[in-house]
Amino acid sequence: MANTTNSPYLEDSTSIAAMEQRSQVTKILIAGSGAVGKTTLVRVMKEGKSLESSNSPLEYSRTPFIEIETIGVENIGGTGSKGIFLLVDVAGQLDLPLHALRNLSRLALGGVELVILVFSAENLQSLLDLKNWISIIKTQYQERPGKSLQFLLLLNKCDLDRCVDHHLVAGLMEAEPLIAGYLELSCKSGEGIKELQSWLVANASSKRIRRIQ
Numbered sequence: 001m002a003n004t005t006n007s008p009y010l011e012d013s014t015s016i017a018a019m020e021q022r023s024q025v026t027k028i029l030i031a032g033s034g035a036v037g038k039t040t041l042v043r044v045m046k047e048g049k050s051l052e053s054s055n056s057p058l059e060y061s062r063t064p065f066i067e068i069e070t071i072g073v074e075n076i077g078g079t080g081s082k083g084i085f086l087l088v089d090v091a092g093q094l095d096l097p098l099h100a101l102r103n104l105s106r107l108a109l110g111g112v113e114l115v116i117l118v119f120s121a122e123n124l125q126s127l128l129d130l131k132n133w134i135s136i137i138k139t140q141y142q143e144r145p146g147k148s149l150q151f152l153l154l155l156n157k158c159d160l161d162r163c164v165d166h167h168l169v170a171g172l173m174e175a176e177p178l179i180a181g182y183l184e185l186s187c188k189s190g191e192g193i194k195e196l197q198s199w200l201v202a203n204a205s206s207k208r209i210r211r212i213q
């Protein structure tokens with residue numbers, strides 16, 4: 001009778017299963033200046049409710065360094081997926097003496113496949129600042145075989161009067177070919193959140209899902 005306990009086939013399938021399990025995690029960095037709504041975005045995505053529908057106050061509490069959250073792909077519309085999004089939320093102040101992107105870059109950036117570049121509709125400077133974010137991310141990012149980096153450009157607070165010109169957005173997208181998409185939303189009203197979820201399911205988790213099938 002075959003020794004199933006020590007079967008190399010079983011060991012192989014176990015390690016393949018473990019690899020598949022690991023490969024279902026898609027690491028996403030949320031980048032952008034202070035107060036653009038990065039932490040709020042993570043919360044709204046996790047809870048599946050806008051600030052208004054959860055009656056949350058619009059309080060601002062700076063992220064001091066780094067926070068990490070997970071969201072099941074299935075919870076945001078990826079029916080039948082076992083995938084997980086690992087969301088890395090960092091401080092918006094790049095000039096802090098200690099910043100996760102510089103001082104803990106492996107934790108913040110290692111294995112990241114998508115960077116969501118957030119700016120705020122009423123804050124032109126937050127769009128201009130994204131050049132610095134892209135530059136530091138590209139400097140600190142270490143390429144890994146089989147992993148590629150892409151950016152998603154995201155305008156938050158579309159409920160507010162906007163002072164951001166479309167040409168500036170288009171200019172940034174032309175200048176940076178790694179920007180794979182552009183979306184507008186409001187964490188306050190919830191407008192655009194579904195579109196973001198659908199984009200993430202279609203673009204960020206699809207490589208993993210296809211590999212597993």
Ligand SMILES: Nc1nc2c(ncn2[C@@H]2O[C@H](COP(=O)(O)OP(=O)(O)OP(=O)(O)O)[C@@H](O)[C@H]2O)c(=O)[nH]1
Pocket residue numbers: 032033034035036037038039040041057058059060061062063064090091092093156157158159160185186187188189
């Ligand atoms: N009007 C409006 N306010 C929002 C929206 N999203 C977030 N805010 C508010 O903007 C402020 C800043 O939000 P945060 O999520 O803390 O911003 P952050 O980018 O994480 O800031 P740092 O942690 O300093 O980098 C808070 O008062 C939020 O309630 C939105 O869509 N519309």
Ligand SMILES: [Mg+2]
Pocket residue numbers: 038039040061062063089090091092
């Ligand atoms: Mg924050």
